[in-house]
Amino acid sequence: MATTITEQLSRLQLSPEFPESYPKINPVDVYRLHITERLASITGIEPSLIYSTLQWTQTLEKGDLTLPIPRLQIKGTPPAKLAQQWAQKFPEDDFVLRPMAVGVNISFTFSSKSVASVVLPTIYTLGSAYGFNTAHGERIPGDPSSAQLKVVEFSSPNIAKEFHAGHLRSTIIGGFLSTLYEKNGFKVVRMNYLGDWGRQYGLLAVGWQKYGSEELLQENPASHLFDVYVKISNDFKPEDDAFKAAGKRGEDTSQLETTGLFGQVKKYFKSMEEGDQEALALWKRFRDMSIEKYKTSYSRLNVEFDEYSGESTVKPSTMQEAEEVLKQKGLIEIDQGAEIIDFKKHGSKKLEKAIVRNRNGTTTYLLRDIGAAIERYRQYHFDSMVYVVMAEQDIHLQRFFKILELMGGEYKTISSRCQHVNYGKVMGMSTRRGTVKFLDDILRDVGDRMHELMRQNPEKYSQVEDPEKVADILGISAVMVQDMSGKRINNYPFDLQRMFSFEGDTGPYLQYAHARLCSVSRKTGFGVEELEKADFSLLKEKHAWDLLRLMGQFPDTIGQTLKTQEPTTMLTYLFRLTHQLSSSYDVLRVVGAPEGRETSVARASLYEAFRQVLGNGMRLLGLTPVERFAIPIFMNVLCLFL
Numbered sequence: 001m002a003t004t005i006t007e008q009l010s011r012l013q014l015s016p017e018f019p020e021s022y023p024k025i026n027p028v029d030v031y032r033l034h035i036t037e038r039l040a041s042i043t044g045i046e047p048s049l050i051y052s053t054l055q056w057t058q059t060l061e062k063g064d065l066t067l068p069i070p071r072l073q074i075k076g077t078p079p080a081k082l083a084q085q086w087a088q089k090f091p092e093d094d095f096v097l098r099p100m101a102v103g104v105n106i107s108f109t110f111s112s113k114s115v116a117s118v119v120l121p122t123i124y125t126l127g128s129a130y131g132f133n134t135a136h137g138e139r140i141p142g143d144p145s146s147a148q149l150k151v152v153e154f155s156s157p158n159i160a161k162e163f164h165a166g167h168l169r170s171t172i173i174g175g176f177l178s179t180l181y182e183k184n185g186f187k188v189v190r191m192n193y194l195g196d197w198g199r200q201y202g203l204l205a206v207g208w209q210k211y212g213s214e215e216l217l218q219e220n221p222a223s224h225l226f227d228v229y230v231k232i233s234n235d236f237k238p239e240d241d242a243f244k245a246a247g248k249r250g251e252d253t254s255q256l257e258t259t260g261l262f263g264q265v266k267k268y269f270k271s272m273e274e275g276d277q278e279a280l281a282l283w284k285r286f287r288d289m290s291i292e293k294y295k296t297s298y299s300r301l302n303v304e305f306d307e308y309s310g311e312s313t314v315k316p317s318t319m320q321e322a323e324e325v326l327k328q329k330g331l332i333e334i335d336q337g338a339e340i341i342d343f344k345k346h347g348s349k350k351l352e353k354a355i356v357r358n359r360n361g362t363t364t365y366l367l368r369d370i371g372a373a374i375e376r377y378r379q380y381h382f383d384s385m386v387y388v389v390m391a392e393q394d395i396h397l398q399r400f401f402k403i404l405e406l407m408g409g410e411y412k413t414i415s416s417r418c419q420h421v422n423y424g425k426v427m428g429m430s431t432r433r434g435t436v437k438f439l440d441d442i443l444r445d446v447g448d449r450m451h452e453l454m455r456q457n458p459e460k461y462s463q464v465e466d467p468e469k470v471a472d473i474l475g476i477s478a479v480m481v482q483d484m485s486g487k488r489i490n491n492y493p494f495d496l497q498r499m500f501s502f503e504g505d506t507g508p509y510l511q512y513a514h515a516r517l518c519s520v521s522r523k524t525g526f527g528v529e530e531l532e533k534a535d536f537s538l539l540k541e542k543h544a545w546d547l548l549r550l551m552g553q554f555p556d557t558i559g560q561t562l563k564t565q566e567p568t569t570m571l572t573y574l575f576r577l578t579h580q581l582s583s584s585y586d587v588l589r590v591v592g593a594p595e596g597r598e599t600s601v602a603r604a605s606l607y608e609a610f611r612q613v614l615g616n617g618m619r620l621l622g623l624t625p626v627e628r629f630a631i632p633i634f635m636n637v638l639c640l641f642l
Helices: 007-013 028-041 049-052 079-089 114-127 163-182 199-211 214-219 221-248 258-274 277-300 316-328 365-380 390-406 407-415 440-456 467-484 507-524 527-530 542-552 554-564 567-582 597-620 634-639
Strands: 067-068 100-103 107-110 149-153 187-194 308-312 333-334 338-343 355-359 386-387 418-421
Touching: 007 149, 007 597, 028 049, 028 067, 028 338, 049 067, 049 114, 067 149, 079 100, 079 277, 100 527, 107 440, 114 407, 114 542, 114 597, 149 163, 149 390, 163 187, 163 221, 163 386, 163 440, 163 467, 163 554, 163 567, 163 597, 187 365, 199 221, 199 258, 199 277, 199 634, 214 221, 221 258, 221 277, 221 333, 221 507, 277 440, 316 355, 316 365, 316 390, 355 365, 365 386, 365 390, 390 407, 390 418, 407 527, 440 507, 467 567, 527 597, 542 567, 542 597, 554 597
Parallel strands: 149 187, 149 386, 187 308, 386 418
Antiparallel strands: 067 107, 100 107, 333 338, 338 355
């Protein structure tokens, strides 16, 4: 019969837990403690050293835990010889098979006699909390009031534009990181720092005067403002190109900046900074319209924000304070009327020069970022300020952090708590309707395509409640999983054909795996109480053993994801899980299992716990697991339900 994790720990009579040991919520820690106690008895080595040296493996073929002996720094005997000696002395029992010496490592594999009774009760006890550990974020484990605070700035689109596909990665990665931190005990403030100030907004305002239509604005505010911005940007391009070329030649650009559209834009922005009420009223109107549009897109991606901030919210007094400190430290120089910092004079040659305030007295993006960081620190007293910004802005963020460091004192503390989480580009993003402009174009296109595929199976389609909503979820899953499949820093090609696939490592494949598990649950009809009390000793097959070993790794995988801050760390694990699952269905039959009803209940319990783990991982990534959907007719050969 099933036992609780507390009963298992009592049976093992394990030593007191180590600081990083959580056997009540992490099944692998149960085995770490057991192995540590046995090895300490055999070797005489300090248990805490053994415990901290044990590592989890990436593949089941290499066992479940490995001990790299060189890390113990034992002198006198070759590590390979020690591995052989210790492995031979380690006794096999109901918890761990006899270990194997592999070079300078000892490989440990969890016994099939114990793994189900350790892993499954933990999953059933914790449910949606399984895998997560609030001790990661709490200064005092078990005390939520001691949680460290992380402010996460992400998405940050420009005002008056539709949610452009270029902001997709920041939104997905930032949403994922915020959830990851929050579920592991950190207090999180999700912040959207809008591009609602500066030259780009001045350009839009000048464009509105030339191309704006109140009628079109009322019909579709975001779309019309985007069209206005595109038109005025085309008008401005020759002047902008001339300005950049002159700058590269080292020529004085002051004349270029005061004539034509360039002059109009700078004049308009200066009037805003000086408090012109008419200009500010128009700015507020466009800003409010943009935010309402963004919220619709964010809700489809399961993303929400605690604060809509922006460049416009930074107080002039804070920026002036920063400037005064920079001047007192001798960091600011005057170059052609502009305030600059020459980083090569301060030990950072690669950062070159940066403008702090323009020659006409208006603020720069850099100065506004400095002011914003100071204000956030004083408001939130954050432990960490995380900027989810594309890699193209690496130099900007490095300059920004370096300036705060050079300012010293409180500002240096702020710099030490700032972190840049960067990412690469999405290449060749387009839909069947042509080159993409907006994220909504992509989501509408993939949702329509998924709906078409679902309609290919009329029988299953008729069973789906709200098929259009399910198709939309599948389409969004396809986009998000493709984005998270590689390391953040890598550019990746946007491939609609690939993301639509129900085979391979795609969003639809993950959704299919979850929906199929839900189908098993519907077909068996066993209650939760019966599943929790199942006889886990009946799970004897290697397929069951391997599934359980993988499911037990979920907490360690989340811990590793906190270190890498890579969505792909979790996604890769989920695909390992689902690949193992798909190879198990034919062996671990539930409906009509020839071994009898008790075996059916035990296997159904295994699948239900697996569904919990898969669902927890999908929600962490920002996906909404579906319980039923119509797969394409060509997939029917794969759907021999149990």
